[in-house]
Each structure stands twice: as structure tokens, then as C-alpha cells.
Amino acid sequence: MGQRRERRMGRRRGAQAGDPEADTIARIAQPVHRLPVYELASDEALDLIHRSALEVLSDVGIDFYHPEAEAVLKAHGVRMDGATAYFDREMVAEYVAKAPRSFTQLARNPERNVIIGENYLTFAPVYGPPFVYDRDRGRREATLVDFQNFVKMTYHSPWLHHSGGTIVEPTDLPVHTRHLDMVYAHARYSDKPFMGSVTSAENAADSVRMAEIVFGEKAIIENPALLSLINVSSPRRYDDRMLGALLTYARARQAVIITPFLFSGAMAPASIAGTLVQLNAEALAGIAFAQMVNPGTPVVFGAFQTNIDLQSGAPVFGSPESQIALYVSAQLARRHGLPFRSGGMFASSKVADAQAAYESIMVMLPAVLARVNFVLHAAGWLEGGLTAGYEKFILDEQLLGMFHKFLDGLDVSANGLALESLASVPPGGHHLGTEHTMRNFRTAFHRSDLFDYNSFEQWFEEGAQTAEERANRRYKQWLRDYEAPDIDPALDEALRDYVARRKTEIVPARD
Amino acid sequence: MGQRRERRMGRRRGAQAGDPEADTIARIAQPVHRLPVYELASDEALDLIHRSALEVLSDVGIDFYHPEAEAVLKAHGVRMDGATAYFDREMVAEYVAKAPRSFTQLARNPERNVIIGENYLTFAPVYGPPFVYDRDRGRREATLVDFQNFVKMTYHSPWLHHSGGTIVEPTDLPVHTRHLDMVYAHARYSDKPFMGSVTSAENAADSVRMAEIVFGEKAIIENPALLSLINVSSPRRYDDRMLGALLTYARARQAVIITPFLFSGAMAPASIAGTLVQLNAEALAGIAFAQMVNPGTPVVFGAFQTNIDLQSGAPVFGSPESQIALYVSAQLARRHGLPFRSGGMFASSKVADAQAAYESIMVMLPAVLARVNFVLHAAGWLEGGLTAGYEKFILDEQLLGMFHKFLDGLDVSANGLALESLASVPPGGHHLGTEHTMRNFRTAFHRSDLFDYNSFEQWFEEGAQTAEERANRRYKQWLRDYEAPDIDPALDEALRDYVARRKTEIVPARD
Secondary structure, three states, X not given: OOOOOOOOOOOOOOOOOOOHHHHHHHHOOOOEOOOOOOOOOOHHHHHHHHHHHHHHHHHHOEEEOOHHHHHHHHHOOOEEEOOEEEOOHHHHHHHHOOOOOEEEEOOOOHHHOEEEEOOEOEEOOOOOOOEEEEOOOEEEEXXXXXXXXXXXXXXXXXXXXXXXXXXXXXXXOXXXXXXXXXXXXXXXXXXXXXXXXXXXXXXXXXXXXXXXXXHOOOHHHHOOOEEEEEEEOOOOEEOHHHHHHHHHHHHOOOEEEEEEEEEEOOOEOOOHHHHHHHHHHHXXXXXXXXXXXOOOOOEEEEOEEEEEOOOOOOEEOOOHHHHHHHHHHHHHHHHHOOOEEOOOOOOOOOOOOHHHHHHHHHHHHHHHHOOOOEEOOOOOEEHXXXXXXXXXXXXXXXXXXXXXXXXXXXXXOHHHHOHHHHHHOOOOOOOOOOHHHHHOOOOOOOOOOOOOOOOXXXXXXXXXXXXXXXXXXXXXHHHHHOOOOOOOHHHHHHHHHHHHHHHHHOOOOOO | OOOOOOOOOXXXXXXXXXXXXXXXXXXXXXXXXXXXXXXXXXXXXXXXXXXXXXXXXHHHOEEEOOHHHHHHHHHOOOEXXXXXXXXXXXXXXXXXXXXXXXXXXXXXXXXXXXXXXXXXXXXXXOOOOOEEEEOOOXXXXXXXXXXXXXXXXXXXXOOOOOOOOOOOOOOOOOOOOHHHXXXXXXXXXXXXXXXXXXXXXXXXXXXXXXXXXXXXXXXXXXXXXXXXXXXXXXXXXXXXXXXXXXXXXXXXXXXXXXXXXXXXXXXXXXXHHHHHHHHHHHHHHHHHXXXXXXXXXXXXXXXXEEEEOOOOOOEEOXXXXXXXXXXXXXXXXXXXXXXXXXXXXXXXOOOOOHHHHHHHHHHHHHHXXXXXXXXXXXXXXXXXXXXXXXXXXXXXXXXXXXXXXXXXXXXXXXXXXXXXXXXXXXXXXXXXXXXXXXXXXXXXXXXXXXXXXXXXXXXXXXXXXXXXXXXHHHHHHHHHHOOOOOOOHHHHHHHHHHHHHHXXXXXXXXX
16 A cells, blocks of 8 residues: 655765665655554553552652653642652643644654654664674674664665664773763764763763754754663652753753653562563653753653563563563553653573574564554564674564565555456466466565575575675675765764864763 | 463373373463454445456356266256356355355364364464475475474474374375375374375275274264365366365265465466455355255365466565455455455465575465455475475464464453552663562463563573574474374274275375
């Protein structure tokens, strides 16, 4: 049905004429979810969870550890007891309603702007791992080169719409200035939208300045250029670092994702409904707060949730309980009229093996059916988020392509029904080479060019490779083939100047 | 919410007191789907597909290559032109309505009877592969020992409710009598329900006789003891072998699954809606025919569907298009008021790697959400169904356990909401060891005992094993631990006598 927004674009400069990949990178846009959404919980169950969350907000309270935040809350009539904020029911509804239902995030290439919210899906790579893994070198600490590599691979993929944020921690760089190198890498090695630093108010301010350099001061107030990740220090606590970043971004009208970070059984009760009550309360508190800081600030209702293994305390990804939480969190976000972030290709496994793949799809397929608007960690996640896997990234990316095709839905046009063609093939005959098949040859079925569909004999003769082995070759090929998107040399110089100047200004405290 | 039917059962005889596995095998029953079902297609789209299928049935026709079948069709007013049957719309509705909405299939252990239809799910192992694979010996032709091994592993698993049929082809046995050894293995090495042979009318008759020996002649007419797989030789053709088996089973009132076997682009149009039209027409023709043979015969609406890669002609499993077909086929089956069979842990991959796992869940999770009543191939499938994988079986089985827990749904009882416990933990505290956590310790979260949730260091020190390597150890452990269920020695002797006598009667034609 062609439900994706297909945008016409010129070929990337420098690409070979007739290079199909160059075309693909340019052409694919974010998918639009026009299928029915899977609504797991009944309206009554949702009501009960929401009412319970309002009770938590008014009677139990949420802590905000930041003097400015406390002042903002007080000034807007929130009852404070020390750092603990108690929100009235009506107040929550009033402020949450000020957030937009959806917004456009700017990309350096305006053809790659993304819509966050409503029926649009956005896929971004893994965020946060201090380690990387590949088959050749095993697991090791991530470096700036790894960071740049993942930016480049994300740029290369037609199925990732967003460059993400701290794809990996570049541990070879000083802690206090590495945010500058990360933001620069996003702006230079890709032209897709990206995220800002949240490690402090100052680093958030640097991110905003660099966004102003790229997009202009006025432009980023009209449409945000940064979408940044504010995690709740669950249970029921916003820390000063996150609040500093949140204040900075909200004042600059840059988008934030307010995300309770919950392992049921550890930071939340050992039950899914209880976890959802807490998640809803924590997220709504932060969202209402952001609207007090600057009404209309684009915010995303976030849900990072899974459970621990109660026997060992280890986090478990892809669990059946986390699937249920994901579906119901999405229902809560829709009820609030807010864009929603959740899901990802989560895995506990250390390598891109069968366990990693089972776990990943057990989260990602529900994320698609639940219509998650922003899927962080949509490619590359391993080892509970401690490691970004090169091969895992390539494999996950293949699946993202399949989800795009899934969301095209069922075509019941005359061409889709194909009745004449059906009747034209006799019993025992076949549809290979029919006029209908030839006409639909390129579009009928999505094709993975990495998965193995060969005969056993051919597969065996070609080295009996596992999917991980094929992905290893593929990621190296992508990095060899990578060509940076064009950038105005003056813009590049301005960004480099800013980074250099700030590095001399920031006196790093020793870690 | 404890929505599963939990049955109390004595410990297996011979099991050690306190052996938790023995308890588990006995206790788990088939899951009941009380969640909302994912309805992908609109009512209008479903109508259009169904009306188009009725048009195919009345105007294009379906071939039945069997003289007795032709006679039955004619006697019931079906217009015949040679072997081609043309069904009126009213006639289709009339005969399909004679099939029961659900039925109980008998198991040798009555505690393991299964309900096929309505909200019940039944998981059965892979069916049909001529090869087996394990990490130690690689891929090789399957033997009777392999067949017995898979029966034993299926018996061992609490998450598989059904022993299946031709789990693998025992290629070391003569073609014309191996059905006797397979039925005997199901009856002897397990006490779960099983399938009959469909390789000829005679072999189906042997299956019925052996079921009569196990269950009694009257009992199997009241509730079927066999559920057998009648594949359509698509497009639009029932062959004499399948019709012979179908006639035998329907006359003996044994259940049959009528399954169009469709690779879109080969046996069906290169479009999903067109494939669904054909699938619906083919299945309804066979189901109406079965009701003409013996009104009230238990039948299952089956859908084996995926697409080929149009470039190479190779079948592709876990494709986005096949997911859509699965959801909509399930809607058609519900519309007809019939039990539904589809799905499985399908994979094109040759080994239990990431590709195999991605592909498998991309089919199996939709099968669960679509409420498939009978999932054949729910464990062990590799290489497009040519190979049964020992490790793949073990890994798939882990996921089946997770689906059981998923179907328990969201518990919004006071214990589920856990409001007091939520409020009792201070900001920054944790729920490990709270009274609520301790009370829910065993039931809150499903736990895989095969997946790795250890730290990287521990995983590395323990050999850095992939999931496939762990599954390799596990299947050997299962086979070592296996203890056959009790069987009345007289029954065992009667079955052995029947098999021995029939082997002397059947004069095998040389292959």
C-alpha cells in the first residue's frame, strides 16, 4: 500500500552512478504505522493503573534533587516536603496537556527530519555501552574510533532514521570533554538527527550551542534539533545531573525523553502492574515538571523496563513480563496523548548468537505492534547494554528492514488480490514468471541480502558460515564503503573551533 | 492470573522424591489465550478475501484426484468436470458449519488430553525432516533412534503438549512399514497425544487400528485419538495419497488438519492477499469434503504459508509478508468458527544461530498473538524444514515456556498492583527482599534455566559458550535423564504384535 513516506532525493554526491545502495540510503524514510495497534490491557485495567499512579504522585511523592528544580516546582504550586514533590491530580493533567502530541526533529539533511509521535516510528542505535565486541578482537573498551564507526554504520543503514546519542562511550577520551567529540561526530559523519549530552547541565549547554551552530538559533526553537535522554533514578527520584540537563534542554525548547529506568524486582515491585504504576507516576512527574519549566517543550513518555532474575539478581531481557509491560506502557502514553519511547533489540547474551536474537525480537516485535514512536537501542545491543556489538548491529539492522515492510500491511487492491493470475495457473502449476509475478518482482517481498537462503550444499561449500560470521564481513565492508555526507566547510570549521575552544576552557576534574 | 489449566497429577513413577523436573513435566498444561487477539485486517478486507475465495471455489474449482472422493463430491451435489470440483457458496457454508468449533484429542495419559480450538494453544514439535543436525556430528540422515530421541525430548518438555507426528523421517527403516515404528514410538516413549500417518490410505488405517488398541474402538469415535496432517498439493489440488488418508480418517472420525501448503510466488500469487484467497478456497474445499464424508468430523483449518525469494526461488521463513498472512489466516479461521493451525519456529538457517532465532520468533510470536490453536513445528525446525536440530529444539523449547507466561497476562489484583510495597521502598531504595518480593519470588517472573544471564567475566571463565553450545549439553542431559512413562505390559505387547504382524503382511515395493 506504499504507506511509507517516500521522499525523492538526489543521489549522494560521490556515489557511483547506478549504485543501488546509494539510492537506498537516500530513499527510505521512517515507517508509518497504519495497522491496528495491539492493545493488551483493558480500559478498566489502564484506569486502575493510572489512578494508582496519581495516588502515588499525590500521596507518596517523587524526589527532585536540584535547588532550581525545587524552586520551579514550588512556584507552580507543587507541595514540597524537602526534595519530595507531591502533585495534585488536576495539576498533573493540566501540565501534561501542554506537551505537544508530536513534533519534528531537525536533521542536518532536512530530507532526514523525523516526526516523533502519532503513527510514526523512528529507529535509533544502541546507547551507552562502555564496551564493544567483534569476532576478531573480542570484547574491549570502546574508543572514539568505535563511536565514529557506529555513527557511520547508522548513516549507512536505510532502516535507522536517527543517529542516536552515546552509541558507545569513547573511553579513550577525557570524561569531561568527550561529549564535544561525540556531538561533533554525529554532526560530521552523518546527516541524520541526533541526541544531546545529559551528563551535566554544562554538557547539555554545549550540545545546544553546537546545535545552534548547525541549524541556527531560531530554527531550533521552532523545531528541536536535539532529543535527549533524561533517565529517572528510580525508584521515585530525579538526580541533580539529570535535572540540570533537563532544565537546560527545556529552557532551550529542545526535546527530552523522560524515562523511568526500571528493573522489576529491584527498582520497582516484583510485579508488572506495580511496575507500571511506578513508571507512569515517575514519567508524568518529570513531564509535568518540564512543562512548568517551559510550556510546550517537546517531551516523550519513556519506558525502559525489564525484570531481574529474582534468584541471581541479574537483569533479564526479552522476558515475557517485559513484553506485557511494553504493550501497556504504550497504551498509557497514548492515553496521555504523548509520543512514546520504549523497546529495542535487548539481549543478555554476550555474543550475537541464538539467545541474543530470540531476546531481541521478543522485545522489538512487540515494540512495533505497540507502535513505539522512538526505539532507542534498535541495533547493536549486547550483554544487558554493557556492550555494543558490531555483528549484532548488522544483524539487527536486517530485521529493521523487515519491520518496515511489515508495516506496509495488507494490500487488497486488484493487484494484491491477483484473482486473474490465481485462476490462470492450473492445478499443480506455478506462479514463477507469470505476468503478475514479473510486475511485482521488486516490491512483492522484502529481501534480506545477509540472511542465508541457499541450499545446504551451497552453504557448506561457501564455508558453512553462521549469521554472525557473515555479519562480521558485512560491517567491515560498510566501513570500507563509507563516504561522509557533504558538509559546508565553514560549518565544519565553526564546529571544530567550538570544540577546540571548549576543550581549553573545561578544566577536567580527575576521575 | 493463573489462567492456565493447572492439573494436579501424581509424580511420575520412578522419579526421585523432590525432583523438581518430574513435577514440572506433570504439572504444566496447555495455555489458554485470554488476551486480546491481534486482528490485523479490517472486516472489509476479510470480507473481500472470503468472497474472492468463494468465487474461486464456484468458478475456478479445486481438483480432487481420487475416484472415491469424486463419487462423494458428486453424491453431495458438487458440480464436477473431470477431477475438478466447483462448490456453490451456500454449499460451502452448509458443510463447513458441520465441523465442531473445538474438540478434545485423547492422550494415553488422560491428564494430557488436549483441547484443539477456541482459546487453547497446543505446541507440537517439528514434522517431516529427512535430516537431523547436532553440533557433534553435523547434518546427517535421520534414523529411528533420532525419531525416538525427539519423542523422548518432547515428552520431557513441559511446554510441548503434543508428541507430533513424523518428527523426523527414520530413513534407516523400510519406507512401507516405518509408519508402524513411528506410531509405536509415540505410543510407547511418550504419553502425550500424537498424529497418524498420511502416506497412504493403508498407513492411515494402520494408525487408526493402533489407536484403537491403545484407546479402545468406542473411545476414539467419541473423541479423536489421532490428529493428522492433510496437505493440499497446491495450487488447487488434492492428490490421491492425501485423499486416501483423509477418507480413512474422516470415516473413522479421527481429526484432520487441512493445510494448503503455499509459497507465495510459487504455488500461489506473488502477493499476500492473493495467497490468502487461494489458501481460504483450498482449505474450505477440503473441510467441506471432510464433512460430506462424515458430518461432524473434527477438522482444523490449516495455513502453511511463506514466500519465496523471487530472485533465487528459495523459500524464505520469518518474512514480514508471512507474518501478515498468518494474522489474517487466523482471522479467517475464526470467521469460519474452526480451530486453526499455523506458525512454528521456522528458519531457513542451517544451524541454531542468530538468523535461525530471528526467523523463528518472527513467526512464533505472531502465532501466539494470533491465537493459533495448534502450532506444529514449535520446536526443532532448521533449514526450511529439511533438518531437525537437536540444539534448535532445546532453544525453541525455552521460548515456548516464555509464551506460556506471556499468556498469563497482566495481573491487576491488589498483589499485582503492589501499591503498599511500592510506597514502602524509599527513593533510591530497592525491592530485593521486601515482603511482597518474597511472597512472589517463585511466580513473579518466568526463568529460563538455559539462557545466560551471568556477568561477562563469569560467562568467559565458564568457557564463553554460545546458546547453541549450552543447548548441545542440555539435550544430551535430557536423553540421559529420560524415563519412559508407564505402560500396561499387555498393551505394549498388543502394539508390538500388531506392528510385527503388519510388517510380515506388507510386501514392500522397492523404492
